[in-house]
Amino acid sequence: MINNPGIQSPGVIAWDGAAARFHDASKFVDFGFTFEVLTDLAADAIFVVQFAPASAGDPCVAGTPYDAPANAVCQAPLEPDAVATVTLPAGTVAGTVCSGTVPCRPDKFVGLRHVSGGTNVRAVLVRQGPRV
Numbered sequence: 001m002i003n004n005p006g007i008q009s010p011g012v013i014a015w016d017g018a019a020a021r022f023h024d025a026s027k028f029v030d031f032g033f034t035f036e037v038l039t040d041l042a043a044d045a046i047f048v049v050q051f052a053p054a055s056a057g058d059p060c061v062a063g064t065p066y067d068a069p070a071n072a073v074c075q076a077p078l079e080p081d082a083v084a085t086v087t088l089p090a091g092t093v094a095g096t097v098c099s100g101t102v103p104c105r106p107d108k109f110v111g112l113r114h115v116s117g118g119t120n121v122r123a124v125l126v127r128q129g130p131r132v
Contacts, residue, residue, distance in 0.1 A: 008129060015112050015123035022052055022062035022111035029129030032101035037092050039120040045088040046115035051107035062109035068102050
């Protein structure tokens with residue numbers, strides 16, 4: 001029997017080292033980002049998770065994105081105006097793969113906003129459990 005996890009967990013490029021891409025997450029049960037470090041990081045690579053509604057002219061295209069709010073966790077209380085940030089710290093070595101996500105889904109499309117240090121990082125949005 002052939003097992004194809006790509007059927008239940010299709011991945012799409014979210015950050016290619018130069019540009020972010022937004023994808024529809026509304027047709028899936030869960031989602032998360034997988035980051036791959038291509039060269040040793042000399043500085044922190046920082047990304048903010050963003051959401052976007054469908055554009056007014058085309059429901060298949062993301063509209064204007066906005067930053068996802070940070071959620072309080074045991075280690076860090078909620079700060080006013082805090083956004084959901086993923087930081088890969090300086091010193092992370094090439095070949096490192098790590099992941100991150102947010103618990104809420106306030107809109108149809110999801111993507112990343114590159115803040116700094118991510119030109120040597122690639123990110124894939126993994127969407128899981130298609131809704132049929």
